[in-house]
Amino acid sequence: MASAPNAPSAGTRPPTKHELAAMIWLAVFPTLTVLNLVLGRWLAPMSPVLRTFVLATIAVPIVIYGLMPQLHRLRGRVLGGRGTRPPR
Numbered sequence: 001m002a003s004a005p006n007a008p009s010a011g012t013r014p015p016t017k018h019e020l021a022a023m024i025w026l027a028v029f030p031t032l033t034v035l036n037l038v039l040g041r042w043l044a045p046m047s048p049v050l051r052t053f054v055l056a057t058i059a060v061p062i063v064i065y066g067l068m069p070q071l072h073r074l075r076g077r078v079l080g081g082r083g084t085r086p087p088r
Contacts, residue, residue: 012076023075027067031059 015023035055036043043051 012079015072015075019075023068023071024063027063027071028059031062031067035059 032055035058039054039058043054046054
């Protein structure tokens with residue numbers, strides 16, 4: 001079976017829940033900040049629920065398809081040999 005294109009390499013362990021939380025935060029916070037700065041005036045008259053819906057609709061695909069794969073690759077490079085699985 002072929003691995004997914006954005007899956008970690010065979011020797012890299014999956015991220016711990018703490019690493020994943022940090023990666024998600026590193027992707028979500030800047031994305032929401034930029035979206036608020038760019039769309040702030042347009043979003044201002046909207047109700048908080050509608051504003052949140054619009055931001056989430058734009059931010060989630062950016063984070064999931066754009067930023068998280070890049071962070072997974074960066075994590076793999078940073079860990080190098082330290083995150084490898086022991087041989088069986």
